[in-house]
Amino acid sequence: MRAFTDHPTEASRFVSDGERAHWHDRALWFVRAKRDRASETLPEWERLREEAHRIKSHTMKHLAWYLRLFEERATANGIEVRWASDALEHNEIVASILREEGVERVVKSKSMLTEECGLNPYLQERGIEVVDTDLGERIVQLAGDTPSHIVLPAIHLKKEDVSEIFAEHMGTEEGNSDPVYLTVSARKSLREKFLTADAAITGVNFALAREGAVTICTNEGNADLGVAVTKLHIASMGIEKIIPSAQSLGVFTRLLARSATGQAVTTYTSHYSAPEEGARMVVVIVDNGRSGLLAGEESPILSCIRCGSCMNTCPVYRRSGGHSYGSVVPGPIGTLLAYSRDGERYSSLPFACTLCASCTMVCPAKVPLHDTIYRVRKSAIETPTYTGKRKALSLIYALLRYRPLYLTAMTLYGWAVKYLPRNLLYSGYNVWGRDRDMPEPARRSFSRIYDDIERREDG
Amino acid sequence: MDSREAILRALSSSDRAPMESVEMELDFETLRFGENRVAVFRQNLESAGGEVIETDDVTIEEISSRFDGVGIVVDTREETPDIPEDISGVSLAIFSSPLAVAENGAVWIEPCGRYPDSLLTLPIALAVVVSRKDIVDNMHEAYERVEIGKCGWGLFLSGPSKTADIEQSLVIGAHGAVEMKLFLTE
Numbered sequence: 054m055r056a057f058t059d060h061p062t063e064a065s066r067f068v069s070d071g072e073r074a075h076w077h078d079r080a081l082w083f084v085r086a087k088r089d090r091a092s093e094t095l096p097e098w099e100r101l102r103e104e105a106h107r108i109k110s111h112t113m114k115h116l117a118w119y120l121r122l123f124e125e126r127a128t129a130n131g132i133e134v135r136w137a138s139d140a141l142e143h144n145e146i147v148a149s150i151l152r153e154e155g156v157e158r159v160v161k162s163k164s165m166l167t168e169e170c171g172l173n174p175y176l177q178e179r180g181i182e183v184v185d186t187d188l189g190e191r192i193v194q195l196a197g198d199t200p201s202h203i204v205l206p207a208i209h210l211k212k213e214d215v216s217e218i219f220a221e222h223m224g225t226e227e228g229n230s231d232p233v234y235l236t237v238s239a240r241k242s243l244r245e246k247f248l249t250a251d252a253a254i255t256g257v258n259f260a261l262a263r264e265g266a267v268t269i270c271t272n273e274g275n276a277d278l279g280v281a282v283t284k285l286h287i288a289s290m291g292i293e294k295i296i297p298s299a300q301s302l303g304v305f306t307r308l309l310a311r312s313a314t315g316q317a318v319t320t321y322t323s324h325y326s327a328p329e330e331g332a333r334m335v336v337v338i339v340d341n342g343r344s345g346l347l348a349g350e351e352s353p354i355l356s357c358i359r360c361g362s363c364m365n366t367c368p369v370y371r372r373s374g375g376h377s378y379g380s381v382v383p384g385p386i387g388t389l390l391a392y393s394r395d396g397e398r399y400s401s402l403p404f405a406c407t408l409c410a411s412c413t414m415v416c417p418a419k420v421p422l423h424d425t426i427y428r429v430r431k432s433a434i435e436t437p438t439y440t441g442k443r444k445a446l447s448l449i450y451a452l453l454r455y456r457p458l459y460l461t462a463m464t465l466y467g468w469a470v471k472y473l474p475r476n477l478l479y480s481g482y483n484v485w486g487r488d489r490d491m492p493e494p495a496r497r498s499f500s501r502i503y504d505d506i507e508r509r510e511d512g
Numbered sequence: 513m514d515s516r517e518a519i520l521r522a523l524s525s526s527d528r529a530p531m532e533s534v535e536m537e538l539d540f541e542t543l544r545f546g547e548n549r550v551a552v553f554r555q556n557l558e559s560a561g562g563e564v565i566e567t568d569d570v571t572i573e574e575i576s577s578r579f580d581g582v583g584i585v586v587d588t589r590e591e592t593p594d595i596p597e598d599i600s601g602v603s604l605a606i607f608s609s610p611l612a613v614a615e616n617g618a619v620w621i622e623p624c625g626r627y628p629d630s631l632l633t634l635p636i637a638l639a640v641v642v643s644r645k646d647i648v649d650n651m652h653e654a655y656e657r658v659e660i661g662k663c664g665w666g667l668f669l670s671g672p673s674k675t676a677d678i679e680q681s682l683v684i685g686a687h688g689a690v691e692m693k694l695f696l697t698e
Contacts, residue, residue: 080680095615100540111534117520117527130661136516188686189677205677212679232681240687247687248600264660274633274673274688280665281629292519299660300535303652306668307615317556317616318651318670321688327664329629340515344522 057379059401059438064373073211078371080208085365087315088415094317095307104304106419109356112296113347119262119295120338126265131327133335140170143339147172147254147287148179150335154285156181156251160243162269162276163187164256165203165359166289166339168381172254183254184246186275188239195222201375203382204313204361209374243275253279257290257336258358259305263298266326267336270309270319277321286334288325292343293355299324305358308417313360342394351425354389356418363412363422369405378402385412385422392429400438403430460500467494542650549614550696553647557617560671561684562692570695572606575639578693579604582637588627589641595627602635611657612642612694615650618670619694624663632667637691640669644696 057063068074092098112119124134137143143166151159159176161167161183173183173194185194189206193199196218200206207215216230225238255276259268267288269276280286296302310316328334346352364370364384375383380391380399388402403426412422434443452459469478470491479486520527545552554564565578572587583603586593596602609619619640623629632638648654660666673688684690 083680095543097540097542104538104540108534111530113526115526115528115530117523118529120520120523121527126661131664136514136519138515138518142515186687187677188675192677205680207677208680212681215678232678233683235678236675236683236686240685243687244600261660266660272673273675273686275686277667278630278633278687281633292523297530297534299655299658300538300652303650303655304538306651310616314676316560318560318613318618318668320560320670320673322618322668322670324660324666325664326661326666329664330625338519340519340522344519347523348525 057398060373060377060379060405061401063377063379064405067209067374067377068372074372074374076211077209077374081365081371084205084314085362085415088312088362088365089315091311091315091317095311101304101308102417102419105308105358105417106356108296108301108304109418110353113293113352113355116292116295116347119297120292123260123262123265123295124338126263127267127326127336128265130265131334132265132325133333135335135337137337137339137341139341140339143170143289143337143341144172144175146337147289148176148181150285150287151176151181151252154252154333156285158182158184158246158250159252159254160184160186160247160250160275160279160283161190161254162256162271162279163190163206164254164289165381166256166291167254168200169341170289170339172289184243184250186243186246186279187271187273188236191239191243192218195219199376200381201383202361202364203359209376247278247282250279250283252285252287253283254287254289255280257288257294258309259296259302260290260294260336261297261299261302261324262295264324264326266299266324267294268302268306269323269325270306270321271323272314272316272320274321277323280323280325281329284332286325286328286332287337288334289337289339291339291341293357305417309358309360312362312415312417346393350428351389351393353420354386354393354425356420357386357390357416358418360417362415362417363420366411366415368407368409368411373405378405385426386420389422389425389429392433396429396433397436397438400433400436403427403433406430463494463498467498470494538652542652543615545614545649549647549649550644553612553614553617554696555617556615557671557694560617561674562617562671562694564694564696566696568697570641570697575606575641575693575695576604579637579639579691586627586631586635588623588631593627595631599628599630599634602631604637604639605631605635606639606641607632608641610646611654612647613649613651613654613668614647616670618654618668620654620658620666620668622658622663622666629665632669633688635689637693638669638672638689639693639695641695641697644698 192207201209212230219225370384391399587606611620672692675686
């Protein structure tokens with residue numbers, strides 16, 4: 054696990070490079086604008102969002118039943134279904150299947166669940182080569198880094214960074230940072246990996262209960278390629294990936310890519326219901342804390358379809374970068390996922406939010422993101438991290454309630470700003486003043502002016 | 513207790529069969545393209561990086577002539593297509609599709625064991641033949657027409673493979689096909 058202090062500390066590292074932070078902000082806003090244009094092409098857009106919300110809520114209400122149905126149908130189709138209570142069990146299951154098949158090299162397509170479970174290091178420690186094949190993930194893998202966005206894993210890197218990483222690990226030309234050149238080089242290098250791999254590991258975008266099939270969406274075709282050229286396909290999914298049927302899938306395939314990147318659909322929308330002849334397909338269904346969310350107030354976060362649109366639109370995410378969240382999934386949905394998993398460690402995340410509600414407005418599954426963040430914020434403030442802040446706030450509350458005390462405090466403030474030496478005024482205790490100047494007090498206070506006017510009118 | 517039981521027990525409050533089908537209400541008005549359907553399909557596939565060619569001449573020779581520097585060609589429309597040992601060496605694979613989707617330029621392809629799955633992902637170029645009669649408006653209609661589970665793998669493909677993972681610059685040809693041309697027949 055990445056070392057993590059709190060969001061402001063991590064974000065300060067990101068914003069220290071102003072130009073880069075500004076680029077990041079604009080690049081993501083561009084994606085958000087593309088999402089807007091794509092959504093506007095469909096008059097039924099809002100209805101689709103409602104349907105997605107309705108289908109997901111319905112499925113969650115009958116989750117165990119749908120999981121059983123999926124297992125039954127998938128098994129009948131020739132897919133093996135395995136169950137894992139937590140991350141470790143997931144990794145053990147995957148490793149044991151790979152061992153059974155004598156697998157030495159694995160090609161992997163993007164899966165936030167396997168990131169959550171720490172599958173790559175687990176397998177690597179056991180002598181298995183794991184190659185991430187999504188270009189963005191490959192870049193961060195080579196750099197020894199982690200994804201900073203769930204759809205655009207390398208959005209925190211500039212093409213010059215990628216050029217450097219590739220030159221070091223793939224022997225590409227130094228200083229050539231042309232995206233076409235870099236992509237073609239990665240394609241060549243990864244082709245070799247694909248053709249020598251023994252197994253493919255993928256995530257799952259949607260699992261269809263009635264059909265016993267899984268749907269995987271990519272633009273690069275890396276999942277499809279990996280599955281097609283190997284004899285073993287392991288697909289890992291969280292329990293919340295279930296939807297009732299292919300008929301309901303229509304709603305989600307219309308929403309997903311439009312919300313994520315502004316495309317009408319992903320280039321490859323694959324539906325796997327059985328292994329190819331002579332091959333083996335295993336679906337691993339993972340809980341890892343999700344079942345505990347189902348009964349609680351945070352259950353709507355299980356409806357997330359991982360499109361990333363809440364990140365693209367979030368003013369805090371865009372300006373602080375994905376790594377500042379210290380969790381696999383960043384941004385508004387990541388805040389909720391991380392906080393529900395470990396409220397102590399991630400107590401700062403609910404405050405990395407302006408409550409602007411933009412995330413809730415774009416979420417294709419209508420997850421009430423900002424409302425939920427606001428709610429968990431109330432419990433986050435009770436954690437030991439915020440004891441000092443809590444005390445300070447109750448002091449301010451007392452000041453504001455008692456007028457003479459308030460007026461005295463304001464007079465003192467005016468005096469302090471005017472006469473205190475700068476290094477005393479902006480000492481470590483002044484959190485507000487760390488990055489900005491204290492507001493200049495007015496020559497005459499509002500209440501003075503108000504009293505004067507009243508007096509004049511009375512007179 | 514094994515994990516399957518443990519998970520299902522933790523979810524036991526959700527173990528009732530639904531009384532109503534969630535799909536029943538999926539009958540809202542969707543965008544229709546009417547006589548513009550072909551034009552909309554073309555526009556969407558082109559913006560996904562594909563090319564649309566309207567022609568009724570879809571012989572293997574005619575199709576191959578539309579691609580530059582074609583080497584080994586596999587035509588999966590043949591009853592028993594001639595598949596080379598090394599599929600990586602195939603430069604063009606030809607498919608026929610029973611279904612295309614106007615709203616996003618996707619076509620439905622399923623190998624069904626007639627040819628190896630990798631023929632859809634390894635070749636540099638793909639050609640897909642579709643009849644204009646088989647274009648539907650949207651994904652709802654598309655999923656009504658296809659039967660998922662009939663073959664082990666079914667794919668909606670919209671253009672050549674692509675990525676924008678380096679600074680959001682779109683590059684065509686990530687892992688799969690670098691080129692995809694669609695031949696639209698009567």
